[in-house]
Amino acid sequence: MSIRPERQAPPEIFYNDTEARKYTTSSRIVNIQAKLSERALELLALPDDGVSRLLLDIGCGSGLSGETLSENGHHWIGMDISEAMLDVALERETEGDLLLSDIGQGMPFRPGTLDGAISISAVQWLCNADKSCNNPRLRLKAFFGTLYKCLARGARAVLQIYPESPQQLEMISSAAMKSGFSGGLVVDYPHSTRAKKYFLVLSCGPPSTATALPRAKEGNEMSEDEESGSECDEDGGTTVNVSERQRPSKKQRKDSKKSGKGRSWILKKKEQRRHRGYTNVPDDSKYTGRKRKAHF
Amino acid sequence: MRLLTHNMLACNIKGVTKGFPLGIEHTRLETKESELNADFLRHIFPKLDWKAFHEAAQSVGVNNIPDQVEPVMLDDDEFLRKFHHALLEVHLEEGALICPETGRRFPVTKGVPNMLLNEDEV
Ligand SMILES: C[S@@+](CC[C@H](N)C(=O)[O-])C[C@H]1O[C@@H](n2cnc3c(N)ncnc32)[C@H](O)[C@@H]1O
Numbered sequence: 001m002s003i004r005p006e007r008q009a010p011p012e013i014f015y016n017d018t019e020a021r022k023y024t025t026s027s028r029i030v031n032i033q034a035k036l037s038e039r040a041l042e043l044l045a046l047p048d049d050g051v052s053r054l055l056l057d058i059g060c061g062s063g064l065s066g067e068t069l070s071e072n073g074h075h076w077i078g079m080d081i082s083e084a085m086l087d088v089a090l091e092r093e094t095e096g097d098l099l100l101s102d103i104g105q106g107m108p109f110r111p112g113t114l115d116g117a118i119s120i121s122a123v124q125w126l127c128n129a130d131k132s133c134n135n136p137r138l139r140l141k142a143f144f145g146t147l148y149k150c151l152a153r154g155a156r157a158v159l160q161i162y163p164e165s166p167q168q169l170e171m172i173s174s175a176a177m178k179s180g181f182s183g184g185l186v187v188d189y190p191h192s193t194r195a196k197k198y199f200l201v202l203s204c205g206p207p208s209t210a211t212a213l214p215r216a217k218e219g220n221e222m223s224e225d226e227e228s229g230s231e232c233d234e235d236g237g238t239t240v241n242v243s244e245r246q247r248p249s250k251k252q253r254k255d256s257k258k259s260g261k262g263r264s265w266i267l268k269k270k271e272q273r274r275h276r277g278y279t280n281v282p283d284d285s286k287y288t289g290r291k292r293k294a295h296f
Numbered sequence: 297m298r299l300l301t302h303n304m305l306a307c308n309i310k311g312v313t314k315g316f317p318l319g320i321e322h323t324r325l326e327t328k329e330s331e332l333n334a335d336f337l338r339h340i341f342p343k344l345d346w347k348a349f350h351e352a353a354q355s356v357g358v359n360n361i362p363d364q365v366e367p368v369m370l371d372d373d374e375f376l377r378k379f380h381h382a383l384l385e386v387h388l389e390e391g392a393l394i395c396p397e398t399g400r401r402f403p404v405t406k407g408v409p410n411m412l413l414n415e416d417e418v
Contacts, residue, residue, distance in 0.1 A: 052336040054300070054343075075336070075384075077301050081412075090406055097301040101411035105418050108308040108411050110316050113343055142418075146308065152343070 004164060006128045015061070015082035024062040024088050033120055036197065037068035040118040040158040043186060043201050043214055053115035058103055058147075058159070059122020061085040063094030069118070070095040077114075079103060104139030106146035114150050117157040123200075124161045127168050140172060144179035151204045157181070159200040166275070169198065176202055188217040195220050263289030297388045297407055299352050303344050305409070307395035307402075309417040317348035318402070319394035320355045326387045326407075332380045338370050340383075353382040 005014050015023070023029055046053055052073045057066045060078025062085050069076045076096040080086050086098050101108065104126050126143060127136050147157060163169035173185060181202035189195040201213055266289040273281045282288075307315030346365055353361040360378050362369075369375045393402040393409055400417075403410050 050335070051339050052333055054304075054340060073333075075300065077304070079411075086408055087406075090408070097297045098408045099297075099301075099305075099411050100408050102413070105413050106308050108306055108315075109304050110306045110345070113304040150304075 004162075006125055006164065010128075011125050012081045012083070015085045017084045017087070020062060020082065020084040020088045023085075024064065024092070030064060033064040034068055036120050036160050037065040037118065039188065039197075039217075040065075040120060040160055040199065041068060041072060043158045043199055044116045044118060044156050045214065046116060054113075056107075056109075056114050056117035056150075056157075057096060058117055058119035058157075059125070060089065060096065060098065061122070063089035063092055063096065063098075065118060065120040066094050066096045079107075103143050104134065106142040107150045109146075109150035111149045112152050114155065115152055116155045117147060117151060117159075119157070119159040119161075121160060121162055123159050123172060124163055124168065127164065127171060136171070137175070140175035141179070144176045144181065148179045148181060148204060153205045155204050156183075157200075157202045157204075159202070161198050161200060163198060173200060176200060180204075184213055186213060186216045189220055190216060191218070192220040265289075297404060297409055298384050299349060299356070299386060300340070300383050302352050302388070302393070303349050303383075305393065305411075307397065307400065308411075309395065309398060309400060309413060312395065312397045314397045315395055317345065317352065317396065319396060320352055320388065320391065321394065321401075322356060322388055322391035322404075324390035325356055326389050327385050328387055330380075330384055332376065334370075334376055337376055337379055337383070341365075341367070341370060344383075349383070353386075356386050356388065358382045358386060 008014055044055075050073075052075060055069055055074050055076045057069065057076050057078040060066050060076075060080050061082070063078065066076050066078050066089075077099065078086075078089065078094070078096045079099045079101045080089075081100070081102045083100060086100060089098055099108070103122075123143070126139050129136050151157060161169075161172060163172065169185075176183075181204065183200070183202040186199040186201050188197045188199065267284060270281050270284065270288075302318065302320065305316075305318055307318060309315065347363070350361050350363045353359070358381070361382050362375075387407055388404055389407045391404045393404060394400070395402070
C-alpha cells in the first residue's frame with residue numbers, strides 16, 4: 001500500500017509543479033474530484049431558486065472542485081497553500097478568485113459574508129504537524145472557528161475528507177462541533193472500502209429541521225472507476241453509523257424516555273464499541289435488550 | 297482578484313481588530329468581460345460593505361459608483377451595469393493589499409493575493 005501523501009511532506013512541498021500537473025492531468029482524478037464536488041454541492045443544499053451564490057472552496061488546488069461550482073453558476077473564492085496547484089488553476093483559467101493561504105491560520109474574511117463552503121480532499125491535511133510550530137488541534141480550531149464566523153447564518157459547509165484513522169475523524173469532527181457548528185457526518189457507500197466517502201456536513205447556527213442531515217448513498221456505485229482515491233483510502237473498513245450521528249426525531253426521543261435504555265440504545269452502544277475496536281462485544285440477537293423475567 | 301472578493305477579505309493577523317477594508321495598490325489591472333447576472337447582484341448587494349466597495353472602485357479608477365445607494369437602484373439597468381462592471385469585471389492582477397491597522401502588505405501576483413502569515417502573526 002502506498003504511503004499517504006499527508007505523511008510524506010507538507011502540502012506546499014508535496015504539491016509541487018510535477019505533482020500539481022500529474023494530479024490535474026489524470027483523467028481518473030479529474031473524474032473522482034468532479035463527482036465528489038457534485039455530491040458536496042448537493043449536500044450544501046442551497047435554496048432551489050436558481051440564484052448564483054458566493055461560495056468558498058477550501059483547499060481548491062488546481063480548481064477541479066471549483067469547476068463544478070462554476071458549472072452550476074456560482075461564484076467562488078478558492079484558497080490553497082500550494083503555489084504550484086494555484087498556478088495550474090491559473091493556466092486552466094478557472095473562474096474563481098484564488099488566494100494563496102493556509103487554512104490552518106484561519107479564514108481571512110469579514111464575518112457573515114459567504115453563502116457556503118465546500119472542501120474536497122483537503123482538510124485531513126490539518127491533522128499533520130509538519131513543523132514544530134504547527135499544532136494540529138490549534139490549527140483545526142483556528143480553521144473551524146474562523147470558518148464559522150465568515151459564513152452567513154444558516155449557511156452550510158460540506159467538507160469531504162480522507163481521515164487516516166477513526167481518531168483523526170473524531171479529532172476533525174469534534175473541532176467542528178466545538179466551534180459552534182451543528183451537523184455531522186454523512187458516509188456514502190459505507191460498505192465499500194474503496195468507494196466509501198466521508199462528508200462532514202456542517203451548519204452555522206442552531207440546529208433546526210432545515211439542518212437535519214441528508215441521507216448517505218448506499219451500494220458501491222463509485223467503486224468502478226475508483227481505486228483507493230487520490231489521497232489514499234485507508235483499508236480499515238470502519239463504518240461510521242450515519243443515523244447514530246443524526247439528531248433523534250421527536251418520536252424517537254419520546255420512545256427512549258419511555259423505555260429507558262431500550263433495545264435500540266443497547267444496539268447503538270454495541271455498535272459504537274465495535275466501531276472503537278472492542279472485540280468482546282456480544283453478537284446482536286433477538287434476545288438483545290429484552291427484559292429478563294424475575295427468577296425466585 | 298475582483299472587487300467582490302476584496303469586499304469580503306479581511307486581514308486576520310493575530311490581535312488585529314480592524315482588518316477591513318484592505319487598501320489596494322496596483323501596478324496592473326485587467327478588465328475581463330463577463331455576463332451580467334441581475335439576480336446575483338441583488339443577492340450579494342446586502343452583504344457588501346458599500347463604503348468599502350465605493351472606495352475600492354475609486355482606487356482602481358472606476359469613478360461611476362455612487363457613494364450612497366438605495367435598494368430601489370437595483371431595478372435600474374444602468375446602475376446594474378456599472379455595479380456589475382466594478383464588482384466582477386475589474387481584476388487586480390499585480391499589486392498589493394494593505395492591512396488598515398498594521399500596514400502589513402499582502403502582495404498580489406498573477407491575480408492571486410498571498411495571504412500567508414508569518415509565524416509571529418498567527
Ligand atoms: C487532493 S488536493 C484537492 C484539490 C481540489 N479540492 C480538488 O478537488 O481537486 C488537496 C489540496 O489541499 C491543499 N491543502 C492542504 N493543506 C492545506 C492548507 N493548510 N491550507 C490550504 N490548502 C491546503 C493542497 O495544497 C492541495 O491542493
